[in-house]
Amino acid sequence: MQPLLHDLAIALRAPTVVFSGRDGQVRGDGTQGLLHGDLRLLSEAVVTVDGHEPVPIGAEEPSAARASFTGLLRHLGDPGPDPTVWLRRHRRVTATGMTEELELVSHAARPAECVVELVLAADFAAIEVIKSGARGARVVPAPVAGGIRWTSGSVSATVTTDAEATVDGDRVRLRWRVKAAGTVRLHWTLSVADPDSLFVPGTSVALAAPVVQADDRRFTALLNRSLTDLDGLLLAERAHPEDVFAGAGAPWFLTLFGRDSLWAARLALPFSVDLAGGTLRTLARAQGERIDPATGELPGKILHELRRADFEVNGMSLPARYYGTIDATALWVCLLHDAWRWGLPEDEVRALVPNLRAALFWITGLADTDGDGFAEYLDETGHGLANQGWKDSGDAVRFADGTQAAPPVALAEVQGYQHEAVLRAAELLSALGEPAEGLADWASALRARFRSTFWVSTSEGHFPALALDGEKRPVDALTSNIGHLLGTGLVDAAEGEEIGALLLGPALAPGFGLRTMASTAGGFSPLSYHCGSVWPHDTAVVVRALSESGQSARAAELGMQLVRAAGAFGYRMPELFAGYGPEDVDAPLPYPASCRPQAWSAAAAVTLLTTFLGLRADIPAGTVTVDPPRPSPVGALRVTGLPLAGGTLDVAIDAAGTVTELRLPPGLRRG
Template structure:
């Protein structure tokens, strides 16, 4: 990863490894909130020269530490500053909507030294779509800066009538602010003396922004929030350190990606480009997190319910009952130059919303949330049956209507992701395999919950329509010659005969007939699909296969995680462990052992996984993948309605002991240990603590 990124709530900072935001950079470095870059340049110099990088770490997520030193400096034979005399330590974090950065200087020269230190700032207030090179448009103008001895304010008036400002303050008084927004300081240090300057940088929108608090107080409160997260989430300990590290990394990455818009915490999609509410991504990440912190699912459901579609709006691909795809808050969105306010062009977010609601109740027993969301659930079900199935063939299909919308509206949303065996791209309306599985899954899981709430007729209708969908799916999607399911049906109801991971998602729904489910599982771990580092999105034998592509042969951890849930629920333990072990092997090669958004689909002969050039990291549903590892290792299926927790454990190679603590199920906590029996080599379960009120049933 050639950048450093930190985030808290909806403010994030991306810099190069030195901690700078190079002026005029094309990599998108900057300080962002509300889809606007509030800081586009931040460069530090010592005596006018760039410091030398020693180390750079953002492994702790909420705080980044960067160590640097000075180059050798002399002029006309006169020593100015001996090389490596000064240690510069940059430490930054985000708290309550503001960036705090302390730069500390320590003199390791045996005599007193004096030097100049400067920090130059720029703010272009660019819209995120412009930074990413996706859009141009009509924009506002920069306003004159406001300066005083300890503050600099950069200003911009947008075409949306909003004034955006970047407030930059510092805590040293002997300062000069130059015309080019360079803040200059002079330091004099005795041997071993340490001095520092702390910057406070905050976005303001129409005069509203955060209050500054002492940096020491801010960091302590930030650390306390992370400690609370650690206390409230499920913890693991095993004799396989790689798994422990992966799981902990996933938990910490998910914590940094949480945001609260007033309805509870939910995960944004990922950094740096998707730090916004995102229907599909947020729902899948919350689903992955059920075993770690189910309250995130509640916050996600409530947040997305608040944006549910209410009308027909072609510009935004909105329809009544539809769950949104993505929302943006920048100038282009607010002036309606892009349709993301929010944009609804996603085919799977609506069934995933229903699916998550049902799974959340299975884990928590919180039927009160279902009662609260019942109007939203009924509207979402109506969208599936009416607007999602416009031609009445019982399959949910997508078709782009917005002129600036997305053409392919499943999770594989690139333009080349749905390709026929002859290389032609499928034409919409398109019915994706996994979407039908999500619909079936949602209806089957919701039915018993609704029955308990006294909605018998509604429950029966869901079960009846789910069974009809199952039968039609088997008849329409099964490719007899391939022994696999098609990725989709195109506009002419013809199978799109590529072998992909999409049908693997259907495994977790229980919709597939058993012999065909077995065929799907075996194909997914066959050499054309399984690279050794995970399951490819597309078979090497399919016409569209490209190991370097975004969706046609690359490996996506979250994609694998949904397949894993299905394999586990269908009882395929060996195949489940094969995939987990491949993903863990891949993780060893990435920075901080962090699974990225995706990586290339080359096999193990390359020697290590090949990174995808612009993969987001951290990415919510990639971070959630190790949490799914835990679910599938435990083979856990809570059923709060049936008052049981079923376990069917299996451990990966190299792991013989696994302890799980503080897992929230129902209204209590479950802790247990699993040990591999030396004699039988089978997992032995010991319940350490159970305050859930549910019976734990162990299957071997």
């Protein structure tokens, strides 16, 4: 069974992440260990003092890369009820390993001799082995100059330390014989060498860190935590270290994911157009060029995921380079347009025009496999992803009675993405002086087909179906997918109002965010991966869409549901959490196998900020718009020093939602 993650301590700097118990011990259970590039290198790191494990009393995760743990040493020190000796374990993760400082602190009247021991082991298990709940065989370490090393193929992990280090079978033992008096600091380091890794750590790509102040401190806590997590997830291809993107999430998806990396970059605008540019170029280099049913590659299609090896788990077998996604291509086009509007330099935009035209070739032609005018997917291999939208679990597409839809499947939101992509591409191409004939007509025809085919009327109301199944029947469950249609131009203002009202109803958004499926649907479960859980990025996408469609009050209300939920997770938003509402629980509960941190969940906080400010930009046109919801959902809100168009933007609103200050960079004006 897939191991659970919700109660683990996490420290990361991509492509390395360390999972441990909240006591700091790494026991090799489930996902515990140091993972690097889809391999678990260190699987055990257990500290004892005189054979006793410290009794845990606290754990902290002050930043993405750091964690600290405090445990009592009750067998040492003065007699009496008050502990006088404890151990603090300070962990720092780097892109190529980790270091720990063991801080032995004594307030006892007399010093005491003791032995601090750290036992280490490594199994080099692949990520799919871990995800299946299995363990790898331990790799036997060997002494080398300056330390002790584990090696498997071209990958090695080396421990260096100030301790007495010995090899004991398939484990390494580090021993410090010390006197517990005052404070004693002990150190060890693990360094990873991985010359064949696909990715290197991404530099901080001008990921803006403006000063943000709000009356509601929950919001600033969420934003600050999210920015440090997003920074910790940054990666780049080894051959192109300047093109940075966000790895999707730790531990299962700490690699390039087309859809996830695109949405993370899009939601994070305007905090970094550099992240958008790096993501666009990285995916453009992997854009499909040929027809390959084994990988799903097609000319113009954008990649789904890239790993160091094939990924095989629970009967699913995905090639290392896999194109099984129906939406990433349109999302690539939309990000290119949005990044241009936020100020991506024109020369960088022009360099991607050939890739844009290739993407349009796929969108307007190859995406429609059966000629019905809609984009659909079908896994022809029998061992790939059965569902290839963002809700890609096998049971994600269900009718209102809970019946699963048979493929090929045409998802509602994908038609919206494609419509938006084609119109945005036409706008961009025209602005660049490039031909854009036929794109507006294609979008108009799609709009008419969608209106006549997708809309259903049920006891829940009148809304677009989740999808069309293989027999072209509307899949009539009420889901969050319909929210993604807002702002794409595929629905008109009146239809958008109908959708908005349903999205904010108690069946979909009872208080902690947007459920993936309404609680009234037959397939609903609050602990289903895609049929009732809450995904922060999904909520943020819909918040963004509501705002762009003119429903700012609803956008603010839904955004505040995420702010209220964030405290339950230490303001470090997970990939998803359980879809219980306030009628069931007092605070949100975890989905226990959820990745944490997750790039698009972290980027969601940036979208909340731009929504609460009503901030939009059109740098080519020289305008910035600030039109906040009224009243402000987080009270008075001030942002100082947001980099924009070669300068910085300062903006402040009061609790009523009135703009009280707006300083724009030279050359920009209020729109």
